[in-house]
Amino acid sequence: MDRNINVLIVDDYRTMLRIIRNLLKQLDFNNVDEATDGQEALAKLRAGNFGLVISDWNMAPMTGLDLLKEVRADAKLKNLPFIMITAESKTENVVAAKQAGVSNYIVKPFNAETLKEKIEKVMVHA
Amino acid sequence: MPDGTPGTSDDDRIEAAVRAVLGSMAGDLTAREAALLAELEALGRTIARAKAEIAALSVDDITGAHIPSATDELDAIVGHTAEATNEILDSCEVLERLQTEVPEPASTALQGAVTRIYEACSFQDITGQRISKVVSALKAIESRVEAAVANAAGRVAPAPAAPAVPRTEGQELAHGPQLPGGGTSQEEIDRLLASFD
Structure with a gap:
């Protein structure tokens, strides 16, 4: 697994961005950028060269699910590994995310081991 | 009420209605009819009293002071917990920098402890989302109270603001954190995702 890839983390809670960034650092992912909603994330993804997106769902104006749909509809980004990390834990949310093409789904609160396991899983298939 | 004295006006109307019923009845009332x-009449007076009490509610206190004050307090909770969490994270980052100077096995133990703290600090996100749900509930109560008071006073209740643009699927499905036992566990999510493969 290439840990030198650029990772974009997307969450409207800056504290959560900081926590995920620090957990990624522990996993030796040091090239990490941040966005606080889907629109900002989409602009960064289109402008940059990212190998993984880790996104929250509940953000305004563009949610994580809507970001995922935009990513999958974009010819350049459609195969980008996309992990949703969210407090949205209803079955209908997981199903909607899967139908939209999510690579994996982590429910908050989560632990570092789960994050590591899901990243390894999606990067193997990337 | 149009004349500004809701109780009196309603009482008059109840009396008039009772008289109309009495006038329409041929012959003497039976005991059962009289009791009914x-x-x-008592029911009508109770309704009139309730309407008068609702109309007399100090709705301006609720919508102008109590609910904004409650939402401000809740916002302050989010702010204070975010501040405290960031101070904890500051300390964790110091510990991580010092970790390289600590011999094994203490270094690994230190890293494990810091990781646990990071995991625990994610409570702040969940707390914030739960508080946002409470604020939304308070705002919904505020508009319902306004509508109930307007109806009781014979005014037209303000129509709820329509969303400016259609909501996306992502917005429609944004419910926020579920109560314990109300959501799907990570294990169940993993099984559900695997069922698609």
């Missing part, structure tokens, strides 16, 4: 009529 008395019950109807």
Whole structure:
């Protein structure tokens, strides 16, 4: 697994961005950028060269699910590994995310081991 | 009420209605009919009293002071917990920098402890989302109270603001954190995702 890839983390809670960034650092992912909603994330993804997106769902104006749909509809980004990390834990949310093409789904609160396991899983298939 | 004295006006109307019923009845009332009529009159007066009490509610206090004050307090909770969490994270980052200077096995133990703290600090996100749900509930109560008071006072209740643009699927499905036992566990999510493969 290439840990030198650029990772974009997307969450409207800056504290959560900081926590995920620090957990990624522990996993030796040091090239990490941040966005606080889907629109900002989409602009960064289109402008940059990212190998993984880790996104929250509940953000305004563009949610994580809507970001995922935009990513999958974009010819350049459609195969980008996309992990949703969210407090949205209803079955209908997981199903909607899967139908939209999510690579994996982590429910908050989560632990570092789960994050590591899901990243390894999606990067193997990337 | 149009004349500004809701109780009196409603009482007059109830009396008029009872008289109209009495006038329409041929012959003497039976005891049962009289009792029923008395019950109807009492019910009418209770409704009129309730309407007058609702109309007299200090809705401006609720919508102008109590609810904004409650939402401000809740926002302050989010702010204070975010501040405290960031101070904890500051300390964790110091510990991580010092970790390289600590011999094994203490270094690994230190890293494990810091990781646990990071995991625990994610409570702040969940707390914030739960508080946002409470604020939304308070705002919904505020608009319902306004509508109930307007109806009781014979005014037209303000129509709820329509969303400016259609909501996306992502917005429609944004419910926020579920109560314990109300959501799907990570294990169940993993099984559900695997069922698609």
